[in-house]
Amino acid sequence: MKNILWATLTANGNYAQSGPENPPKKETLDDFFTHAKAAGNFIVGRRTFEGMRGNGGPGPFADIDIVVVSQSATEIPGVKVVRLPEEALDYLKENGHQTALISGGADIHNSFLGQGLVDEVIFNVAPVLEGRGLNLLIDKDNYCFKHVQLLDCKPLGSGVVQLRYAIDRTVS
Template identity: 80%
Template sequence: MKTILWATLTANGNYAQSGPDNPPTKEALHDFAAQAKAAGNFIAGRRTFEGLRGGGGPGPFGEVDIVVISRNAAEFPGAKVVRSPQEALDYLRQKGHQTALVSGGADIHNSFLEQGLADEVIFNVAPVLEGKGLNLVIDKDNYAFKHVELLDCKPLGGGVVQLRYAVGR
């Protein structure tokens, strides 16, 4: 199964943290919805899932399989709750998916990277600088490198640039 991590980064390389003062760009959100529809699914952590769902209801994701990785949440209507990245991938594979889209947050992305479960990363670089932020890491305990191959680079509009890389497993 091809696993794609999808994230928005700030122009200075931090994992973009959305909030009332810094909402996600509409261009990145539109791209995420299109990527989720193409994959037929997405994987997210509890907080990211709650942010995407907002006031409840399926929103733009009524037709896709949603998997929430959470150690504490018992159940979310409209989503399968699992405890680990591997369990999420196993579930989607059993459902017949060929591609898994991982939307985050940073802890979820880092788990996939640390466990070597990512085949591609899509970074949407937003036109904002962030003072204190989170980073995506491949090994939180060691200074490590993992070379990637640029597959595509394109502007999404609104100053957002999308970079797509292949990650060797």
């Protein structure tokens, strides 16, 4: 199974934090919906999922398998809840998915990256600089690097640029 991590970053490399003063760009939301629909699923952390859910209802994700990785939640109606990244991937594989879209929350992203479970990353770089942001971490304790290969680079509109990289999982 191909595991794709999808994230929006700021121009200075932090995970983009959206809120009333910095709402997500329409182009990034549209891009996420496109990737989720193509994969037929997405994996997300509980806090990010609760923020996405808003006033409830399935919305545009009615026919998409949603997997929430959470250490505290045991059940959320309409979604599969697991405790570990590997459990999320196993669930999607058992349900016939060829691609897993890892989509939300710095902790979830860093967990999948740190365990070497990501084959490809899609970064939508938003035109904003952020002072205190959350960062990509592939190893919290040691200096390390991962080789990546640029697969695609394209503008999405409104100053958002998408970078797509393959990760070489054989070298760390």
